[in-house]
Amino acid sequence: MPGVKTQIQNIVLSVTYEGVEFNLERLARSLDGARYDPEVFPGIAYKSMDPPASFLIFASGKMNCVGAKSMNDAKLAIKRLTNKLKKSGVKIKSEPKVQIQNIVASFDFGREFDLERIARSFENTEYEPEVFPGLVFRLEEPKTVVLLFVSGKGVCAGAKSMADIKKAALAITKLLKQR
Incomplete structure (x- = not known):
């Protein structure tokens, strides 16, 4: 990616x-x-x-x-x-029958984020810095949750395939470029 x-x-x-x-x-x-x-x-x-x-x-x-x-x-x-x-x-x-339940990946977007601005710009986010330092970004496609941090790093959870991980990184990148 x-x-x-x-x-x-x-x-x-x-x-x-x-x-x-x-x-x-x-x-x-x-x-x-x-x-x-x-x-x-x-x-x-x-x-x-x-x-x-x-x-x-x-x-x-x-x-x-x-x-x-x-x-x-x-x-x-x-x-x-x-x-x-x-x-x-x-x-x-x-x-044995093997089924993926969850894949967790870390992301480094290579730049810092203004989490307050992102939270105001998107409805499918949660940001309460006094409770948790990351912004919770819920994606519908792929159905994953991405935690974003000021540092530009992130964590993706809920993926069912490696393709979902790539799609989530791409979706976040595209969404953030729009705003």
């Missing part, structure tokens, strides 16, 4: 193993570093180091994967965890 530096900060995925249920007690013992305390939380917390990603694993055969900074890293972390699950005796017959 010319003019806007974009960096993925976090990808959140849901992962479903069809027809699979996990014995969490047994699985927690077989995964190095897994944390499982059913009185506190009904799933296993597990962190993979290479590539870095964190998982919440539930008895239903579903997981959440967070913390990956690229789709390739996320897919690799899921593949490696799937192999560990198989080695621990879990019968997995097919590839």
